[in-house]
Amino acid sequence: MDAVGISNFRRNLREYVQKVNDNSDPLIVTSQNSDDNVVVMSKRDYDSMQETMAVLSNMYLMNKIQRGDAQFAAGKGQVHELNENFDDD
Structure with missing residues (x-):
């Protein structure tokens, strides 16, 4: 599972969403506060x-x-x- 910083994720949202949907590979979106990290996965x-x-x-x-x-x-x-x-x- 790949990880990306929240700022990079925001700048390239469409690309990351497409990648998650195409590969069925969840993506960890990281923040400075690890309690705010999220996982993005396809519907x-x-x-x-x-x-x-x-x-x-x-x-x-x-x-x-x-x-x-x-x-x-x-x-x-x-x-x-x-x-x-x-x-x-």
Whole structure:
């Protein structure tokens, strides 16, 4: 993760925003007071992170995932062929 000073970030805002969106790499914007530092990330990555946090905080769903993992590890899983025929004909 790259870091840039707030003054440089302000001068080149459009460039940094484009870079963050193109690379999906968050950017640390630093200030003289480290308590004022921020991280800039793409909306797409932010949404993904929020969805992951929602899944991880849902105990019912996490229990189902863990139960499925245990069943698969115990050899109770089934492998299915992917049907790639999406024609409506």
